[in-house]
Amino acid sequence: MSELSTHFEFGRNWSSYAGLIDEERVAEAVRGLERLAGAGGLSGKTFLDIGCGSGLHSLAALRLGALRVLAVDLDPQSVATTRQVLGAHASENQWEVREKSVFALDANDLGHFDVVYAWGSLHHTGAMYEAWRKAAGMVAPGGMLIVALYRKTWLCPLWKIEKFFYSRAPAWVQRASRACYITTMRLAFLLIGRDFKKYRADYGRSFRGMDYDHDVHDWMGGYPYESVSPRQAEKFRAELGFLPVRSFVLNRTPVGIFGSGNDEYVWKRQNPVGMQ
Numbered sequence: 001m002s003e004l005s006t007h008f009e010f011g012r013n014w015s016s017y018a019g020l021i022d023e024e025r026v027a028e029a030v031r032g033l034e035r036l037a038g039a040g041g042l043s044g045k046t047f048l049d050i051g052c053g054s055g056l057h058s059l060a061a062l063r064l065g066a067l068r069v070l071a072v073d074l075d076p077q078s079v080a081t082t083r084q085v086l087g088a089h090a091s092e093n094q095w096e097v098r099e100k101s102v103f104a105l106d107a108n109d110l111g112h113f114d115v116v117y118a119w120g121s122l123h124h125t126g127a128m129y130e131a132w133r134k135a136a137g138m139v140a141p142g143g144m145l146i147v148a149l150y151r152k153t154w155l156c157p158l159w160k161i162e163k164f165f166y167s168r169a170p171a172w173v174q175r176a177s178r179a180c181y182i183t184t185m186r187l188a189f190l191l192i193g194r195d196f197k198k199y200r201a202d203y204g205r206s207f208r209g210m211d212y213d214h215d216v217h218d219w220m221g222g223y224p225y226e227s228v229s230p231r232q233a234e235k236f237r238a239e240l241g242f243l244p245v246r247s248f249v250l251n252r253t254p255v256g257i258f259g260s261g262n263d264e265y266v267w268k269r270q271n272p273v274g275m276q
């Protein structure tokens with residue numbers, strides 16, 4: 001399990017991204033979260049956001065009627081950014097942001113939550129299954145666990161090495177690496193007759209309010225890195241004793257040439273016996 005010193009500087013990237021947050025991106029984040037939680041799924045619910053990043057999705061939860069949000073992140077810059085984003089857009093008595101690792105979460109101290117959300121964070125902890133178990137342990141009986149995790153692909157071992165070096169490289173090497181990645185992607189789009197410019201410009205409208213360039217940096221540097229296949233996720237769900245609600249698994253080749261992509265899983269914690 002790794003700590004902040006061995007992590008990619010996620011928080012720095014989120015701090016830079018946060019300057020782009022506008023109502024259009026918030027609306028897209030709301031749409032993305034509602035698709036996972038279901039219509040009305042967050043209304044009056046307590047919400048724990050693990051690895052909150054920019055705080056945009058905690059904000060989306062509040063917009064969807066969450067009663068109270070606790071956002072946590074290991075990275076102090078993610079914490080500061082989330083405080084700033086929520087402070088600018090949401091009323092203060094409904095949310096709290098803490099600098100905390102998923103491994104330090106304790107339901108005896110914080111209570112359980114109706115909805116626990118960990119989008120794209122557990123695979124960056126260095127001990128994905130342990131983090132996943134911790135997240136599951138924070139869900140109240142009958143509550144929901146929403147996670148997004150990188151899909152296992154053929155190129156995952158290579159990407160892991162790439163991320164190890166990229167996350168430790170000087171800024172100019174990172175810039176050059178991103179330029180190579182983006183140029184290769186541009187060429188691939190050209191070959192298959194897709195409009196790269198439009199893809200890049202529309203990115204925030206189709207990917208949860210995110211931004212292409214910040215996502216490329218996050219993808220190339222996101223270390224530690226792990227991934228999981230839908231079959232392994234299903235096995236883990238059964239082991240945890242959760243029920244499947246819905247999932248959005250990517251329909252792509254198993255190669256993972258430009259990245260592995262995130263599969264999204266929504267599970268429900270069973271009520272105690274006799275309360276289903």
Ligand SMILES: C[S@@+](CC[C@H](N)C(=O)[O-])C[C@H]1O[C@@H](n2cnc3c(N)ncnc32)[C@H](O)[C@@H]1O
Binds near residue numbers: 051072074120
């Ligand atoms: C790729 S970002 C995802 C951010 C956000 N959930 C989103 O969907 O935009 C991953 C986040 O997980 C955080 N993180 C990594 N390890 C963590 C840990 N052990 N505990 C809590 N957060 C962690 C990182 O600092 C980063 O902000």
